[in-house]
Structures are given as structure tokens and as C-alpha cells.
Amino acid sequence: MIDRSAVLPAIPRPWLDRAGRLSWLKLAVFLACIAPALYLAAAYRLDALGAKPITALIHATGEWAVRFLLFSLAISPLRRIADWAKVIAVRRMLGITVMAYAVAHLTLYAVDQNLILTKVVSEIALRLYLTIGFVALIGLIALGLTSTDAAIRNLGPNWNRLHRLVYTIAVLALVHYFLQSKIDVTDPVFSAGLFLLLMGWRVMRRFKWPERPWSLLLLAILAGLATAGLEAAWYGLASGVPASLVLAANLDFSGPIRPAWWVLAVGLSLPLLALVRRPKARAAGPAPTRRPAATPRRDPVREPLSPRA
Structure with a gap:
């Protein structure tokens, strides 16, 4: 078969x-x-x-x-x-x-x-x-x-x-x-803001900056501000709308919430995750220390001990 x-x-x-x-x-x-x-x-x-x-x-x-x-x-x-x-x-x-x-x-x-x-x-x-x-x-x-x-x-x-x-x-x-998208770039601005947030985290990793809740909170705030600036710059270049009006729209909550606030909301999840993880790490406690083992004698008949990698 x-x-x-x-x-x-x-x-x-x-x-x-x-x-x-x-x-x-x-x-x-x-x-x-x-x-x-x-x-x-x-x-x-x-x-x-x-x-x-x-x-x-x-x-x-x-x-x-x-x-x-x-x-x-x-x-x-x-x-x-x-x-x-x-x-x-x-x-x-x-x-x-x-x-x-x-x-x-x-x-x-x-x-x-x-x-x-x-x-x-x-x-x-x-x-x-x-x-x-x-x-x-x-x-x-x-x-x-x-x-x-x-x-x-x-x-x-x-x-x-x-x-x-x-x-x-x-x-x-x-x-x-x-x-x-041409006229309404709300969704592209939100996506671009999330990209800035993710790349900002990679910059932190690249330069080995501490990933503490306070630093991640700062990252979220900077990503939100960068998103607001990006939106203002795009509308100013594409349609001539004054940047001040676009930035002011972020403080007007009578209409739709601007993308910068949504990016900030997503960014705030990072320090929250870090805060949740840190108590767990403390609860686990440090790894128990072990007493160093006695150095074994080498047998001249066997292979020599290999060095630690």
C-alpha cells in the first residue's frame, strides 16, 4: 500500500x-x-x-x-x-x-x-x-x-x-x-503613534536604559506628545491648518478623543505591566546561593576538565 x-x-x-x-x-x-x-x-x-x-x-x-x-x-x-x-x-x-x-x-x-x-x-x-x-x-x-x-x-x-x-x-x-487617507488621518496618526511608542521602547533597550515603571511612564507620555505633534505637523503641511488649532483640539473633550490620548492610554499599560511583574519577582525572592563545590582532583588517565563557557 x-x-x-x-x-x-x-x-x-x-x-x-x-x-x-x-x-x-x-x-x-x-x-x-x-x-x-x-x-x-x-x-x-x-x-x-x-x-x-x-x-x-x-x-x-x-x-x-x-x-x-x-x-x-x-x-x-x-x-x-x-x-x-x-x-x-x-x-x-x-x-x-x-x-x-x-x-x-x-x-x-x-x-x-x-x-x-x-x-x-x-x-x-x-x-x-x-x-x-x-x-x-x-x-x-x-x-x-x-x-x-x-x-x-x-x-x-x-x-x-x-x-x-x-x-x-x-x-x-x-x-x-x-x-x-488624504483628509481624515485619525487612524494613521494613531497607528504612527503606536509605532513611535514601540520604537521608543527599542531605543531604551538599545541604550540599556532602565525599564522601570517610572521610565515606561515617561515613554508613554513622550509617545503621546509625539503623536499630537505628528498630527499637528501633518495637517499643517497637508491642508494648511494651523498647528495651534490641531494641538488645542487635543484638549477639547466635547468631540472625538484625539489619537494622542489613545496612544497614551496604550502606553500606560507598559508601566502597569512592570508594576504587576515586580511584586511577583520580589515574592519569588533571590535565588538560593549554593556553596561552591570542592574542586575535584583530575585523573591523569581521563580528559582534563574543560573550561567554563
Whole structure:
């Protein structure tokens, strides 16, 4: 009899860990990754996306690509600050999800252009925001295709260099998001503010600044202020609105809450996580000290003791 398992390719099961056991964390993240796609498909089927459903799908898939990109960049801070080592297991899944939504974003744009590829190519070449988005997409595809264990082994140290491009890709994606949004850039400003918050944490790690609750609180405040400044600068350059009016809108709570406050709210979760972790670390207490073992005598017949690594 023919062993079908040797002929048929293995079906990906991202909810399993490396030992083949069910991981509730990976299952929850997998369901969260596909939930927006299922919702958009159902909304399209039920004709609930407005007069231009394809346009709505183009915007939604692009927005979810940016969101999942930010989620993937949040894995390292969550792992370090919350002392949650297991969360690193879902970073690859999030990266593949970003690529999938970005590819769907471009595919739907091609559908909107009646699949006339020459028109799609010319639009990408002639419109700056499309060119920037396409470059970001190429980068995401490159990172997605090299996210396998085999690629990591084959690329060696070059793998880390390649995947550091994710920060440049994120900047390009955010610029594309801003330019595509045109008038109302509330959502792009919020996404950019979260990116500044995540990159600020990486700057702290890079220069080995202390990750204490007070320093993380300062980071959250600076990220909120930078978000407000970014919003004021964008409206001032794009539409000529005085920066003072945009900044003053952040203190007017009679209307929608501005993105800077939402970034501050997200940033405040970092010192809170640090505060929750610190009592646990103190409760665990210092590791018990052990008396140094006596140095064994070397047997001239055996190999000499190897030096400590």
C-alpha cells in the first residue's frame, strides 16, 4: 500500500506547538488573525460594505495589515516587560498574517482595476503613495518567504539583517497609509503613534536604559506628545491648518478623543505591566546561593576538565 503521508504535503496546523500539542495561545491568535477576513467576507456576501464594496475591502485589508504589523512589533515589549516568554511563539504567525492581508490588499486593488495588469502597473509607477505601498509589500513578501526554519538555517546571520528591514517596511506602510487617507488621518496618526511608542521602547533597550515603571511612564507620555505633534505637523503641511488649532483640539473633550490620548492610554499599560511583574519577582525572592563545590582532583588517565563557557 502507498503511504499517503509520504505523498501528500502536510497540512499546516498553526495552532500546534513544535511538539505537536495544542497551544491555546497559538489557537487564540490564529482565530484572531482570520477573524477580520471572515468578517469582511461575510459583510461582502451580505452586501453590507456600502456602495463601493471592493473599495471598502481594499481599505480594510490595508488597515488590518498595518494593525497586525504593529501587533508583531509589540511581541518583544510584551515578552520582556510582562515576562511572558511563550508569546514569542506567535510572532511568526503574525508576520505571515501581515503578508497575507497586504497581498489581499494589492489583489483587491487589481480587481478594482478590472484585472488590467498594465493599468495596475502604470498606476503603481505614477502614483507615489502606490509606489511606496508596493515597495512595502515586496518587503513583506520577502520577510514572509524567509520566515521558515529552513530559511533561517540557510541565511545564517544574514537572516537577522534581512528581518531588521521590518522597521523600514513599517515606516513605508505608515506613509502609504497617511497618503491614501488624504483628509481624515485619525487612524494613521494613531497607528504612527503606536509605532513611535514601540520604537521608543527599542531605543531604551538599545541604550540599556532602565525599564522601570517610572521610565515606561515617561515613554508613554513622550509617545503621546509625539503623536499630537505628528498630527499637528501633518495637517499643517497637508491642508494648511494651523498647528495651534490641531494641538488645542487635543484638549477639547466635547468631540472625538484625539489619537494622542489613545496612544497614551496604550502606553500606560507598559508601566502597569512592570508594576504587576515586580511584586511577583520580589515574592519569588533571590535565588538560593549554593556553596561552591570542592574542586575535584583530575585523573591523569581521563580528559582534563574543560573550561567554563
